[in-house]
Amino acid sequence: MFLPDHHTLEEIDHLCSTNPKITLTLSEDIQKKIADNRNYLEQKIKEPGAVYYGINTGFGSLCNIQISQHELEELQENLVLSHACGMGAKVPPEICKLILLLKIKNFTKAVSGVRPVIVQRLIDMYNHDVIPVIYEMGSLGASGDLAPLAHLSLPLLGRGEVYFEGEIRPSKTVLETLGWDVLTLEAKEGLALLNGTQFSLAYSSKICITALRMFELYHKIAALSMEAYGCSISPFDPSIHNIRPHQGQILTAQKIYALLDGSEMRNASYSVQDPYSFRCVPQVHGASYTAFRHAREVIETEINAATDNPNIFDLEDKILSGGNFHAQPLALILDYMAIALAELGNISERRVYQLINGDRDLPAFLAPEPGLHSGFMIVQYTAASIVSQNKQYCTPASVDSIVSSKGQEDHVSMASNAGTKCFKILENVKMLMAIELLTACQAFTFRKPKKSTPELESLYQKVRETIPFMEKDRLLHDDLMAAVRLVESLLDEIKI
DSSP, X not given: OBOOSOOOHHHHHHHTOSSSXXXXXXXXXXXXXXXXXXXXXXXXXXSTTOOOTTTSBXXXXXXXXXOOGGGHHHHXXXXXXXHOOXXXXXXXXXXXXXXXXXXXXXXXXSOSOOOHHHHHHHHHHHHTTOXXXXXXXXXXXXXXXXXXXXXXXXXXXXXXXXXXXXXXXXXHHHHHHHTOOOOOOOTTXXXXXXXXXXXXXXXXXXXXXXXXXXXXXXXXXXXXXXXXXXXXXXXXXXXXXXXXXXXXHHHHHHHHHHHHTTOGGGGOOOOSSOOHHHHTHHHHHHHXXXXXXXXXXXXXXXXXXXXXXXXXXXXXXXXXXXXXTOOHHHXXXXXXXXHHHHHHHHHHHHHHHHHTSSOTTOXXXXXXXXXXXXXXXXXXXXHHHHHHHHHHHTSOSXXXXXXXXXXXXXXXXXXXXXXXXXXXXXXXXXHHHHHXXXXXXXXXXXXXXXXXXXXXXXXXXXXXXXXXXXXXXXXXXXXXXXXXXXXXXXXXXXXX
């Protein structure tokens, strides 16, 4: 398919899906724009006395050192090799592929001064699932995501490693297998590859699209818990939410009211008011939705932007050095999403606690024989441990900054750290969803033979198809991991 000029978050997510596999190509119009942009740059650097940052100068605080014409190729290769010093855990392959896609997308704006052959090689890598191995640590979220994008660039030079056919292999070996030549970087190209926010943006995109899906699934899980706990439907009446018309709050209340309306379990009345973790779901879930919606606006702007430096404006006869590589917009929304995700998990753990507490005709710890059996006692401990870790991860990265490059780069966003820790929270919340789903189903069984609404009964049956009711203590880790896999499959089914 041709890469369009504008992408939504859903389209970017779809392009990185494995089923169906999508092959990318550039339109003739975009190819011409990239070629014209490159030709303009080549003419400009041949002019007597021409000095342009990173094109024929050193980098960072070395920006005032001019590089001779015959050393420009060496300058660009040196840049990639010296900056490929990532460390820490390997980035998940699906996010590496997203980083690759977003770098291609950046170059289609035709303001980076790269040759078409560079863009085509990145597209070939994407189309053949030659995915660079990238590491979590090494970017400050300004000057570009330097170390991660250097690792993204190594395979063009036959260096580094790639994911290919289910294995990690040396890039040079894979290039030989595919019959691809090792490329030589020319003026500006190494800098264009390394500058940009694609590492932080890939994490932002993956987190946001998954968070929006979580928002939808959490309504069903929370409603199942409400049924099991014998909650009132009245806190979800539209009249309450119409007088405080936050969009997320109204949306959540509507969905939960529809999930509960018509249930046989509505006749039970255990209290005049239910605990906040049940009664205030519209207010809490809805506030998180507002955060995800705001994040989506920022992310879609960044997806469709050019974020490298300097920028080559051939139609305007300008080569300008600025700061579009600075990822502050992403750093802020990543920290915002981290808090919003953690709050979904916080209130979820509180519902688990209420369900195992031995109230409202439910047995202590949801064990048919409490005492002899511990039931779901330690499941709640696990949830509490995960929630506590999330709180620790919520310390904002965006308020941190460390001076680098001899003071030239004196304020950085730390968006990359914001992204990797937010992704850990995202994965933790999947586990919390699984814990609540499993706990709610255990409690729900004690309400039988009464029936809930068709949608909630269907969710209950999906769990029971793989995870039976716990009659007596058994190895719960296996049940919890099965529940995580079910949650992931349910999330994959949700269309945003």
